[in-house]
Amino acid sequence: MEADDSGFEITQQQGAWVVRMWWPVGPVNGGPQRITIEPADDAPAREVVRGISTTVLRRLDVAAALGLAKQAPEAQRTLGEVAGKLNGMGEAAGLALEGEGVSERYLALLVAAYTAMADFGAPAPIPWLARLIGRRPETVKDHLKRARRDGFLTTVAGKAGGELTDKAKAILEEMTEAGSQVG
Known part of the structure; x- marks a missing residue:
C-alpha cells in the first residue's frame, strides 16, 4: 500500500x-x-x-x-473525524427541533446532516439521524419529505441523499454568521 x-x-x-x-x-x-x-x-x-x-x-x-x-490508516484517520462532525450536525438539528419545532432552521440542519451522511456512505442515514435527534425513523422520513416539499432538498432517484438547495444553504450561512458574531 x-x-x-x-x-x-x-x-x-x-x-x-x-x-x-x-x-x-x-x-x-x-x-x-x-x-x-x-x-x-x-x-x-x-x-x-x-x-x-x-x-x-x-x-x-x-x-x-x-x-x-x-x-488503511488514511481511511481510518478521517473516519472518526467525519463521524464526529456528522454527530455534531445531527445533535444541532435535534436541539433546533426541541427549541423551535419543525422550523426552517431545523429543516436546514436536518438536510445538511442527512446529505453529509449519504455523501459519506453511511449505510443507514435515517436510523442514525433518528437516534441523534431522538425521534423515530418514520418521523425523520416525514421531516425529510417536508424538507423536499418546502424546497430545502432535491431528490435523487433511487438512492439516499440529494443536494442542499440555495434556500437551505442561505439559512445555514445565516446561522453560521450569527454564531460567529456571538463571541
Missing part, C-alpha cells in the same frame, strides 16, 4: 502486469476511483507486446483491494 498527498493505492500483480487501485484520503465507501495497469519491471517483452488481456482484467481482485483500503 502506498500513499500520496491526496490518496492511497493498493497494488496487485496479475501476471506481467502491475495493477494500482487508488482511493482518496477519507472514508472508503466503494471501489477505487482510479485504476492503472502497467507492465511489471520484470515482465517478459512478449507478454507486454500482446497487451492487457481480458483474463488479466477478470482476475483483478477489487473486493480484496477494497477490504485492504477500508483498513
Whole structure:
C-alpha cells in the first residue's frame, strides 16, 4: 500500500502486469476511483507486446483491494473525524427541533446532516439521524419529505441523499454568521 498527498493505492500483480487501485484520503465507501495497469519491471517483452488481456482484467481482485483500503490508516484517520462532525450536525438539528419545532432552521440542519451522511456512505442515514435527534425513523422520513416539499432538498432517484438547495444553504450561512458574531 502506498500513499500520496491526496490518496492511497493498493497494488496487485496479475501476471506481467502491475495493477494500482487508488482511493482518496477519507472514508472508503466503494471501489477505487482510479485504476492503472502497467507492465511489471520484470515482465517478459512478449507478454507486454500482446497487451492487457481480458483474463488479466477478470482476475483483478477489487473486493480484496477494497477490504485492504477500508483498513488503511488514511481511511481510518478521517473516519472518526467525519463521524464526529456528522454527530455534531445531527445533535444541532435535534436541539433546533426541541427549541423551535419543525422550523426552517431545523429543516436546514436536518438536510445538511442527512446529505453529509449519504455523501459519506453511511449505510443507514435515517436510523442514525433518528437516534441523534431522538425521534423515530418514520418521523425523520416525514421531516425529510417536508424538507423536499418546502424546497430545502432535491431528490435523487433511487438512492439516499440529494443536494442542499440555495434556500437551505442561505439559512445555514445565516446561522453560521450569527454564531460567529456571538463571541
